Amino acid sequence: MLFTENAIIWIRRVAHLPVRKRCHSASIGNEILRSLEATFEQFAAQEMSKRQLAGFACRKFRLGSTCLQIHCRFRASRPWLSLQDSVTVCTFAQWLRITAFALVRRFGICQLSRVLDASQRRRTGRSIRGEMMRYHTPSSFEDASAIAAAATGVTRFLAGGTDVLVQLRSDLVTPDDLIDIKLIAGVRDITRRDDGSWRIGAAVSGAELAEHEALIGEWPGVVEALELIGSTQIQARCTLVGNLCNGSPAADSVPAMIAAGATVSVVGPEGAREIAVEDVPTGPGMTSLGPGEVVSAINLPPRGEGGGDAYLRFIPRTEMDIAVVGAGVNLSREGEAITAARVALGAVAPTVLLVEEAGAALVGSTLDDSALAALAKAAEAACRPISDKRGTVEFRTHVAGVLARRAAKIAYDRAGA
Ligand SMILES: Cc1cc2nc3c(=O)[nH]c(=O)nc-3n(C[C@H](O)[C@H](O)[C@H](O)COP(=O)(O)OP(=O)(O)OC[C@H]3O[C@@H](n4cnc5c(N)ncnc54)[C@H](O)[C@@H]3O)c2cc1C
Numbered sequence: 001m002l003f004t005e006n007a008i009i010w011i012r013r014v015a016h017l018p019v020r021k022r023c024h025s026a027s028i029g030n031e032i033l034r035s036l037e038a039t040f041e042q043f044a045a046q047e048m049s050k051r052q053l054a055g056f057a058c059r060k061f062r063l064g065s066t067c068l069q070i071h072c073r074f075r076a077s078r079p080w081l082s083l084q085d086s087v088t089v090c091t092f093a094q095w096l097r098i099t100a101f102a103l104v105r106r107f108g109i110c111q112l113s114r115v116l117d118a119s120q121r122r123r124t125g126r127s128i129r130g131e132m133m134r135y136h137t138p139s140s141f142e143d144a145s146a147i148a149a150a151a152t153g154v155t156r157f158l159a160g161g162t163d164v165l166v167q168l169r170s171d172l173v174t175p176d177d178l179i180d181i182k183l184i185a186g187v188r189d190i191t192r193r194d195d196g197s198w199r200i201g202a203a204v205s206g207a208e209l210a211e212h213e214a215l216i217g218e219w220p221g222v223v224e225a226l227e228l229i230g231s232t233q234i235q236a237r238c239t240l241v242g243n244l245c246n247g248s249p250a251a252d253s254v255p256a257m258i259a260a261g262a263t264v265s266v267v268g269p270e271g272a273r274e275i276a277v278e279d280v281p282t283g284p285g286m287t288s289l290g291p292g293e294v295v296s297a298i299n300l301p302p303r304g305e306g307g308g309d310a311y312l313r314f315i316p317r318t319e320m321d322i323a324v325v326g327a328g329v330n331l332s333r334e335g336e337a338i339t340a341a342r343v344a345l346g347a348v349a350p351t352v353l354l355v356e357e358a359g360a361a362l363v364g365s366t367l368d369d370s371a372l373a374a375l376a377k378a379a380e381a382a383c384r385p386i387s388d389k390r391g392t393v394e395f396r397t398h399v400a401g402v403l404a405r406r407a408a409k410i411a412y413d414r415a416g417a
Contacts (some may be wrong), residue, residue, distance in 0.1 A: 009370040058107040136179045141267040141296045144179050149269045149292025151177040155162050157294055158182070159203050160237030162230065163246040181294065188213060196302030199265075202295050219300055220414060221309030221328060221407075225256035227311060231320060240293045244277060247285040248322075250347035254281065255328035256311040258344035258354050261301050268293035278344070281351040307332045308338075308414030310407040313346070314399050316390065323347045327379070327403035329411045331359075336366040338412070343375065348383040355382040359406060367412045375408055376401030 138144040144174075148155050153176030156164050169174040181187055187203040190212050206226045216223050229238045229252055244264070245249045258278045264280060266273050269292045277298075280287050283337065284373060289295070309330035315321035326346030332339050343358035357379035365371030385396035 013417050033391050038144055040121055046243050060386040090191070133175060134177045136177060137183045138179065138181070140184055141181070141294055144181055144184065144294045145269060145292045146268050147177065147179055148294060153177065155179065157245070159239040159242040160205060160234075161237045161242075163242055179294075185295075187296075196304070198300040200240060200298040200300070202241040202297055203239055206230075206238045207232075209240075210235070217310060218303035218307075219260060221311045221330060221411065222253065222256045222260050222262070222300065225253040225311035225326075225328065228252045228311075228319075240298045244280055244298075245287055245295060247283070247287050249279075249281070249284055249349060249351055250323045250326065251312070251352065252313060252323055252326055252346065254352040255326045255344035255346040256309065256330075256350060257298065257300075257328075258362050259311075259328035259342045260309055261330065263299045263343060264295045265297045265299060266293050267332065272296075274299070278352070278354045283350050304332060306334060306415050308411040308417070310410035310414065312403045312407045312410070314403060322390075323397050324350075325385075325399040327400060327407045329407040330364060331408070331411050333412065333415045336416075338362045338365055338367065338371075341408075343379065343404055343408070345379060345382060345400050345404070348385040348396050350384075353382055354378055355404075358382065362408060367408060372405045372408065379404040 020189070121347070136144070136147050138147060144157070148157070154173060155177045156173065156175040156179070158164055158178055158180040159182070164173070164178070165177075166173070182203045184203075187201040188205075188208065189199070189201045190204055190208070191199045192214065193199065200209070200215075204227055209223050210227050212223075226238070226240055226243070227235065229235065229243065240253050240257065240265070242251045244257070254277065262277045263274050264277060266289065268273060268290060270290075280289065282288050307330070309328065311322040311326065311328045313326040315323060323346055325348055328344045328346075329341065331341040341359040341362040342356045343356055343362075344352055346352045355378060358375050360372055361374035362379050380397050380401040383393075383397040383400050385393050385400075386390070387393045391399070
C-alpha cells in the first residue's frame with residue numbers, strides 16, 4: 001500500500017516536472033504517466049504487492065524504463081526496494097538495460113532523487129521522505145538566531161529572496177528551515193545616527209535605498225551599486241545583506257560597501273558583534289558567519305566633509321548581467337589632495353577584494369596621471385581571476401585597472417562637489 005501511494009505521488013511529481021527535467025528522469029510521456037497514474041490509483045484500493053505492481057506496469061506499457069523510474073525514485077528513500085523487486089517481471093533485455101543504466105547513471109539517479117525531492121517540497125512543503133520545509137517568521141533577530149542555531153538541516157534566511165527563491169525554484173538549495181526576517185521590527189529602516197553614521201536594516205530593498213535622498217547624497221556609490229542589481233522587479237526585493245551573504249564574488253554592492261568601510265551587525269548564539277564587510281565572504285557561496293548567526297543591519301561610517309564614493313562594473317550588455325569586473329572607490333579630500341582612499345574589486349578573485357595598495361596609491365595625490373597609473377597597477381596586481389566564457393584572466397585584470405581609475409575619478413569629483 002505504502003509503495004502504491006508513494007508511486008502515485010512520484011508519478012504526479014514527474015508528470016509535472018518541466019520537460020527538461022522530465023527528459024532527464026523519464027523517457028515516458030505525459031500520456032502514459034497519466035494512464036499509469038490512473039492504473040495505480042485503481043490498484044491503490046487493493047492490497048497489491050510492490051512486485052505485482054511493478055510487474056503489472058511493465059507488462060501493460062512494455063516499458064522497462066517505467067520500472068527504472070520507480071526504482072530510481074525509491075532507491076534512496078526505500079532501501080527495502082531492490083532492483084530485482086522493480087524489474088522482476090521485465091524481459092531479460094529490459095533488465096539488462098535497466099541495470100546498465102542504473103550503474104552508469106548512478107550519479108544521475110542521485111540527482112534525480114534530489115530534484116524530485118526538492119520539487120515535491122516546493123509543491124507540498126513536504127519532502128518525499130515526509131519531512132516538512134519549515135517557514136519561520138520570527139519577531140526578533142534573537143529569535144531568528146535561536147531558530148537557526150537549533151536547526152539541523154539546510155537553513156536559509158529570507159530577506160528579499162531574489163537569490164534564495166531562485167535557488168529553491170531551480171532545485172539548487174532546498175532549505176529545511178526558511179527564516180523570513182521581514183517581520184522583525186526596524187528591519188526596513190534607514191537611520192542616520194547622531195554621529196553621522198548610517199544603519200541600514202537587513203531587509204531594506206534596492207528601491208527603498210534608491211529613494212532615500214539623504215543617503216544618496218552621502219553614499220551615492222553604495223546606492224548605485226545596489227541599484228545596478230537586476231531589474232525593477234528585483235530592485236523591489238533585493239537587499240545589501242542578501243547580496244553580501246549570498247557570497248558571490250561578483251556581488252555588485254559588496255565592493256562599494258567594502259570601499260565605504262561598512263560593517264555588519266551580527267546577532268548570534270554568543271550575542272551581538274560587529275564585523276567589517278570584507279571579513280564576511282570567505283569564498284564563492286561561503287561566509288564567515290557561524291551557525292545561528294544572522295545579520296541585522298549594515299552600518300556605514302560618518303561621511304564627513306570632502307568625501308565621495310563610486311562603483312562601476314563591466315558587463316557584456318547594458319543590464320541584467322553579472323559583473324565581469326566591479327570596482328568600488330571611496331575617498332576623502334582636503335582641497336585638491338586626497339587624504340584617505342579605499343579601493344575594492346569584485347569578480348576578480350574568489351571573494352571581493354579590499355586592495356589596500358590601490359587605496360594607498362591615491363593618498364597624498366591630486367589624482368594626477370601618475371597616481372592613477374599607480375592605482376591601476378596595484379588593482380591589476382591584486383587580481384586573481386578565472387578565465388571563463390565571460391572574460392579571460394588577462395581581460396579581467398586589465399578591466400580592473402581601467403574601472404578602478406574611472407571610479408576614482410568619479411569619487412574624486414563627488415568629493416569635491
Ligand atoms: C534576475 C536577477 C538579476 C540579478 N542581478 C544581479 C546583479 O546584477 N548583481 C548582483 O550582485 N546580484 C544580482 N542578482 C542576485 C540577487 O538579486 C542579489 O544577490 C540580491 O542582493 C540578494 O538579496 P536578497 O535580499 O534577495 O537575498 P536573499 O535571496 O533573501 O538571501 C540571499 C542569501 O543571503 C542570506 N541572508 C539573507 N538575509 C540574511 C541575514 N539577515 N543574515 C544572514 N544571511 C542572510 C540567505 O540565507 C541567502 O543565502 C540577481 C538576481 C536575479 C534573480
